[in-house]
Amino acid sequence: MSAPGPGEGVRHVSLRSGVYADSVRLMQVSRDVGARDGVTAVLVAMATPLNVELAAGMGLAPDGTPSPDELLIGIRATDDDALAAAVTAVDTALAERERSRATADAQPARTIGAGLDDLDPNTAALAIVSVPGQYAALEAADAIAAGRSVLVFSDGVPVEQEVALKRAAREAGVLVMGPDCGTAIVSGVALGFANVVRPGPVGVVAASGTGAQQVSCLLDAAGVGVSHVIGVGGRDLSEAVGGLATLDALAALDADPATERVLVVSKPPAPSVAAEVARVSDGLATPVRSAALSPGTPDLTAAVEALLADMGRDVPAWPSRPGPGATAAPGAVLKGLYSGGTLADEAMLIAAPVLGDVRSNTPLRPELDLGTDLSATGHVVVDFGDDALTVGRAHPMIDPTLRLEAIARLAASGEAAVLLLDVVLGHGADPDPATALAPALREAGLPVVVALVGTEADPQGWSRQADALAAAGAAVYASNAAATRHALDLLGAV
Known part of the structure; x- marks a missing residue:
């Protein structure tokens, strides 16, 4: 459909059945078409409830209740010619994908x-x-x-x-x-979202993707590499699964001559499962240290520092860019906008004892659940990587759209806040996250603290990204725990 609107130009919204493409491919089509002259807004995505809601917020809502199996195409442009060219560009991009698949010399299994x-x-x-x-x-x-x-x-x-x-x-x-295993490194080969880290003697077993990335990057910064990072899935240490993969991974690393130490990283585990993992770990020849986040336990950075002490290695000054010395307005609150669930959990575990209740879509306690109100007032930490927010969408480490919109909404709300973000580098992630994020941070005009998880060897380059974010006014820390504590300091809470 195409219709004029006051100050909005013209728009096209359509649904197509029998057409499917993965979320990353559709995100790229949206970006390419959105860069065309005269195009002011575009969304090409599967019509999941989340994407339909996003389209509605852009003024591109489809009629009726679409099926998640349908392809949603929404475009706004300055005039009919630009709109027609944009629709043609979408059609061409989708047709090219099908043509490439049909003419390939060898069809993939x-x-x-x-x-x-x-x-x-x-x-x-x-x-x-x-x-x-x-x-x-x-x-x-x-x-x-x-x-x-x-x-x-x-x-x-x-x-x-x-x-x-x-x-x-x-x-x-x-x-x-x-x-739901997004991160692994097997004999130096990175799989999924993983960083370029030096080889070394530490094996990591992780029921947490961004937790694994945080500890492996800190180890790299300390000059200590990893032998393997074995992801086991976020539910493995639950009562229902019983740590099956964690116990098998521990046995595999114990038998690996390249692994001299093991670090187990997880969100809060079921107590009985944690006890069984500890019992098995005590019987292994390879020393095992736990980095299981829960109230009262050390944060991930502290766990890495303890491991370094076990190895007789010095703890370095973790990389940082202190920022411009911003101060928060009186009565300011903490707003954490995260792409990594474990990093969001860690931030809440550090902040809650100081600030009191912190609401979240992945809360520490059920009564603090945000529900669908991601723009609630007060202390809030949102995990944009939660499964409920990634159905039919690329992960926020790839596609920053939802987080950029949240930053804009927060700035427009007038609520005094300190903004706490993670930016995760490495294979699979946005090739240049600072380019999209820095303008949004400048425009928001709020004190900003960034936990930048990555290494100098990553494709994005830790220092290059840190410098760009610092130039936009952010204080940047390689340690999420340090970033969180700095945000609390800006709030006058520590």
Whole structure:
């Protein structure tokens, strides 16, 4: 549909059935079309409830109640010619993708089983599954049956299927990383969201993707590398799963001659599972240290510092850019806008004892749940990487749209605040996050503190990103714990 609006030019909103593309590809189409002359707003995405809500906020809401299986195309432009050219550009981009797939000399296998049929068993020891959650267990089971370890990137896998997969993997003598495993480093090869870190003697077992990235980057900054980072999925240390993959990963690292120390990273684990992991760890030849976040336990930076002390290594001054010395207005509150769930949890665990209740979409206590009101007043920490906010969308480490809109809303609200953000670098992440974030921070005009997780060797470069963010007025810290404490200091809370 196309219609004029006061000061809005013209718009096109349509729904298409039988068309599917992954969220990262559609994000790229949106960016490319949005850069065209005369185009003022564009959203090309699957019509999930989240994306429909986002379209409505852009004035591009479709009629009726679309199905998540439909493709939503919404464009606003200054005039009819620009609008028509933009619609054509979307059509061309989508058609080119289909044409490339149809004319490829060798069609890719459509299942893990079919792919394994074409491979020498000695050339592929690990399979990666990244399909909608309802199909992931079937693909992972095929890999396990073929004697391969498997990384399940997919989320939305029922917990009973996760347990069944991990039990089958144990019987087969292989590992299941995941589901919802976004970070791993296997023998120096980064999988998913992972950083370029030096090789070394520390093995990491992680029920947390950004937690694994934080500790591996701090170790790198201290001159200590990692042998492997084995992601086990965020639910592995829950009562329901019982730490199945964590225990198997510990055994694998204990048998690895390149691993001299092990660090276990997680969000708050089930107490009984944590006790079992501790019991098993005590019986291993390789020393194991826990970095399990929960009230009263050391933060991730403190856990790394303790590990360095265990190894007889000096603790360095963690990289930082102090910022311009901004001060918060009287009565200011903490606003944490995070892409990493574990980093958001860590920020709340540090802030809550000082500030009192901190509300969140992933709260420390159920009664502090934000629900759908992500713009609530008071102390708030939002995890934009939570599964509920990534259905049909690229992860916020790739696509910053939702977080940029939240920054703009906060600035427009007039609420006095200190803004606390994470920016996570590395493979798979936005190739230049500061370019999009810095203008938004300048325009917001609020005191800003950034936890910048990454290394100098990452494609984005830690110093390059830190300098750009500092130039926009942010105080930048390699340690999320240090960033959080600086934000509290700006609030006058410490």
